[in-house]
Amino acid sequence: MQHIYADPTFQMACDQFWMIAEHLQIPMNMRDRLMYPKRSIAVAVPVRMDDGSVRCFQGYRVQHTLAMGPTKGGTRFGPTVTIGEVAALAMWMSWKCALAGLPYGGAKGGVYVDPRKLSGSELERLSRRYMQEMIPFIGPHTDIMGPDMGTNEQVMAWFMDTYSANLGHAVPEIVTGKPVSVGGTYGRRESTGRGVVYLIERAAHLLKMKLGNATAVVQGFGNVGAVAAQGLAYKNGMKIIGISDISGAYYNEHGIDVRAAEKHVRQRGDLAGFSGAEPIPADDLLTLRCDVLVPAAVSGVIHGGNAGKIQCRILAEAANGPTTVDADKVLFERWKEIFVIPDILCNAGGVIVSYFEWVQSLQSFFWNETEVVDRLFRVLEQSFGAVIRRAREEKIPHRLAALAIGVERVVKARQDRGLFP
Numbered sequence: 309m310q311h312i313y314a315d316p317t318f319q320m321a322c323d324q325f326w327m328i329a330e331h332l333q334i335p336m337n338m339r340d341r342l343m344y345p346k347r348s349i350a351v352a353v354p355v356r357m358d359d360g361s362v363r364c365f366q367g368y369r370v371q372h373t374l375a376m377g378p379t380k381g382g383t384r385f386g387p388t389v390t391i392g393e394v395a396a397l398a399m400w401m402s403w404k405c406a407l408a409g410l411p412y413g414g415a416k417g418g419v420y421v422d423p424r425k426l427s428g429s430e431l432e433r434l435s436r437r438y439m440q441e442m443i444p445f446i447g448p449h450t451d452i453m454g455p456d457m458g459t460n461e462q463v464m465a466w467f468m469d470t471y472s473a474n475l476g477h478a479v480p481e482i483v484t485g486k487p488v489s490v491g492g493t494y495g496r497r498e499s500t501g502r503g504v505v506y507l508i509e510r511a512a513h514l515l516k517m518k519l520g521n522a523t524a525v526v527q528g529f530g531n532v533g534a535v536a537a538q539g540l541a542y543k544n545g546m547k548i549i550g551i552s553d554i555s556g557a558y559y560n561e562h563g564i565d566v567r568a569a570e571k572h573v574r575q576r577g578d579l580a581g582f583s584g585a586e587p588i589p590a591d592d593l594l595t596l597r598c599d600v601l602v603p604a605a606v607s608g609v610i611h612g613g614n615a616g617k618i619q620c621r622i623l624a625e626a627a628n629g630p631t632t633v634d635a636d637k638v639l640f641e642r643w644k645e646i647f648v649i650p651d652i653l654c655n656a657g658g659v660i661v662s663y664f665e666w667v668q669s670l671q672s673f674f675w676n677e678t679e680v681v682d683r684l685f686r687v688l689e690q691s692f693g694a695v696i697r698r699a700r701e702e703k704i705p706h707r708l709a710a711l712a713i714g715v716e717r718v719v720k721a722r723q724d725r726g727l728f729p
């Protein structure tokens with residue numbers, strides 16, 4: 309099929325899907341319907357800059373599958389965002405939501421922009437105009453937005469406000485990841501990182517591995533990576549020996565003071581100049597010897613070139629798509645050495661709590677943080693158990709098992725609903 313999504317990340321998502329399609333023996337005439345997005349929207353987002361000039365940004369929203377309920381997924385603001393990358397992320401959201409048993413199809417949105425180069429008011433005008441352009445295509449029962457890389461609670465609040473202003477009343481259920489003050493849920497901001505830590509604890513338990521004093525490396529010290537690092541260090545007593553962000557990678561064999569690193573980022577914007585660790589080349593971070601490796605940044609960082617050199621016991625994929633298909637082949641050969649927690653399971657905590665937030669917003673009935681966290685762990689426990697059982701029964705890698713469960717559920721829904729007309 310000729311298509312508009314040409315992009316290495318989309319290709320990677322397609323290659324993964326094709327592997328699953330072969331494994332599940334999905335009929336040929338269903339494969340394109342499952343793989344290509346159902347709807348994609350591209351919009352021009354004109355923004356008045358602080359100096360009076362007007363710049364026009366490209367914005368996208370991809371709704372991957374409509375068979376399971378409304379679509380759900382974050383919005384990414386980044387300097388490399390393409391419609392192909394957004395389509396890949398939307399496809400992964402479909403499999404992720406299905407694996408967790410959420411009543412959603414996958415979606416994702418994005419704007420091709422470097423948010424670090426915008427002032428606060430420029431970011432606000434961009435966020436509001438992007439939402440304005442999207443209004444005809446989304447809705448609380450059509451497509452619900454959430455946060456992703458480059459967006460945060462404040463951006464979600466602007467989205468919610470812009471949508472609500474258009475309707476003339478508050479519509480908190482249009483977006484998740486918003487502040488508690490406007491109908492957000494307790495525990496959404498921490499949810500992805502908390503989920504990552506929970507699954508690492510479960511994996512360590514299975515492997516009969518003690519986490520106290522074990523070492524971890526966290527690539528990407530953003531919302532997800534920093535919360536995960538905290539949980540590993542302060543809840544489990546692990547030593548975080550390496551961290552990184554856009555400014556570079558940092559190493560300290562005695563363990564990094566995670567709170568000090570967070571404070572540094574809050575005050576200075578990134579880790580540059582952090583005195584609690586030595587700068588090291590970014591490429592060396594992922595191949596450090598450690599017990600737990602957490603890629604929590606962009607996709608494709610573990611590839612054919614470095615997969616053979618990774619030296620961890622547990623690979624916890626907090627990012628979306630950190631491991632390429634080539635790397636997967638290497639990791640499968642090393643399955644006895646490296647226990648992989650695949651991305652659609654590992655980082656599912658975010659969208660699971662987004663689902664809780666949507667439910668609370670729809671009902672105007674709110675839960676406390678303990679309820680949110682308990683329910684999050686219950687859903688993750690079920691998904692983790694299902695993936696491990698499937699991998700054992702069919703003697704397949706964890707990623708294949710996770711994707712098989714997710715894709716199979718979408719296939720079933722498609723088949724049950726039938727082809728219209």
Ligand code: GLU
Binds near residue numbers: 452453484
């Ligand atoms: N961006 C998150 C993810 O990749 C989820 C966004 C949401 O909560 O909708 O899973």
